[in-house]
Amino acid sequence: MAPLKPWDELEPGGIVVPSEAAIPHTSGWRTGVKPAVDGAKCVNCLLCWLYCPDSAILLDGTTFAGFDYDHCKGCEICDEVCPVDAIEMVAEETVLPERGVR
């Protein structure tokens, strides 16, 4: 069991602040596949951003900007919801441009 903070150092009600939420990397949860996007097909609807359970879709302002592979756990929901089939799951070993935008 990991060492715990004492009770009096926790935020009231167990509030999780951004700095804490970013610490655990969940990339290791991926089981062999990771998302990649075909930039030419993407229509920037941001459904992937809405649905991603781990806030691992990156934005540049309001424009799709790729994947946060430190926190993406490979659940494939972005692939499912993409209405234009711009996102596909590829083998973990596949060499992709930074942020997975092809």
Place this chain on the structure above:
Amino acid sequence: MTAELLTGGEAIAHGMRQGQPDVVPVYPITPQTPIIQVFSKFVSDGRSHAELVDVESEHSAMSAAIGAALAGARTMTATSSQGLALMAEVVYIAASMRAPIAMAIGNRALSGPINIHCDHSDSMLIRDSGIVQLFAENAQEAYDLMVMAPRIAEHPDVLLPVAVCLDGFTITHAAEPVELLPDDVVATFVGEYHVPHPMLEVSSPTTRGPFAMPDYYYYELRHAQGVALRNALDVFIDVAAEFEALSGRRYEPVQSYRLDGAERVLIALGSTAGTIKDAVDELRDEGEAVGLLRITPFRPLPMDEIRAALAGAQRVIVLDRADSPGGVAPLGAEIAATLYGSECELERHVYGLGGRDLGVADVRAIFAGGTPDHFGVREHSWPA
């Protein structure tokens, strides 16, 4: 300061109005209805800026209250009986999310049989939720405690919901003289509410109500919540001292009434304490060494103050206005635990369920060692 003739419900509504809530999600239920009827008139008359959220149930009322309180809005609500039972699940959530919400409970029996009159079963249902519970003896106290409630709830050492409990009908619907403080005085007294992490602050998004694992902060967070509830006792004492400076009216965790040399002491919550005071005066005039200990905060329970106040008592008699079928009624159980190891004799009565009247003559009969024949069960805790 001149007194106005107000029902306890009207007095609570004034206390809410003067406390300047931003959001009041509420659902009507007897005998809370006059509270929210009067308060909603304040809103429609422009005397309160509160957003009155017309929810579809008490479950929703408390849910909306949590969101509002965590977003940084001063938040209040009120309910009774079955409404509190429906709200109960979310009261636990409010306390665990450390949402400061000032509320009133017009105490009413729980069904069944269906009954609209007073007992404390509803408040006792949420005894362990983590809410602060302050019991008022009359309409004046209901108002005063409602004015103090947001100060206690929003204190950084507390951050918990606070309930002002007033006896249904007996206080909510009875008109009595009530002195109201001026609006500006209360506004200064309650001050501004500053939420530690405003939930709607988009530059610093936070996770609320996170899942807690057996080994990952459930225990720590429950402990922290319990400490905050204990802190509410000191905060109550401090806030009450400030309030006394404004109003001249004194509030303490326990109110000792003629305990000097008292051999037999009754313990009660709420409006019955007033009736007991009249009986105590009669008996004192007749040379009987009797007194009353009234407890204002049932949560957090002022155990040290109770022990100290009862140090000289030979026989302590607890009046419980709620039952615990198959077990020990709540106030009696708490007092038995508080006095564990004491030499005094302890006696418990369950009385007044579903609004059954307890008169001065009944109180005299209890002091005399009897049990009025129209109510309750008399049980000795110790000696057996």
Place this chain on the structure above:
Amino acid sequence: MSQLTEIRWHARAGQGAKTAAQTLALALLAEGKSVQAFPEYGPERRGAPLRAFTRISDTPIRRHDGVTEPGLVVVLEPSLVHETDVTEGLLSGGAVLINADERPAELAAGDVHCIPADRIAADHNLAFANIAMLGAVAAWLGAPSLEHLQDAAVRTLGAKASNADVRAAVAEGYAWPR
């Protein structure tokens, strides 16, 4: 007025017993008395028998038990005497004030006073007898003053009836010949 005076009001739901109990309390509060006024609630609907109570004292009223031994009983609805013992618990020396032209057979004994409050109400365009009965109650108690009672009645009923009618009905009840 003695240390504690307790009054029980009998009416049918909707006839203003609660309003009367509170109006009397309001007027006495203005004279420095300690007061308490409360109705007795049941699953009542309009027309069901209903009781309300007023407590009056020179010292702060702390008790919150029911009124079981009133010193004065006020009956706003005379037909209630056929179905209720309105004198139940009445203290010895206590009185009954009833809205009636003639003493009902059920109240043959005791100190009973009839006030034609329905007629007074009708004369002043008021729907209910409670205003005139309030005047009679104040006269019987010796307090509050007519003016304080009129002020209180206008405050509690001003929106529902003309102030002049309310004041006149209170005064007529107050002047009821004992």
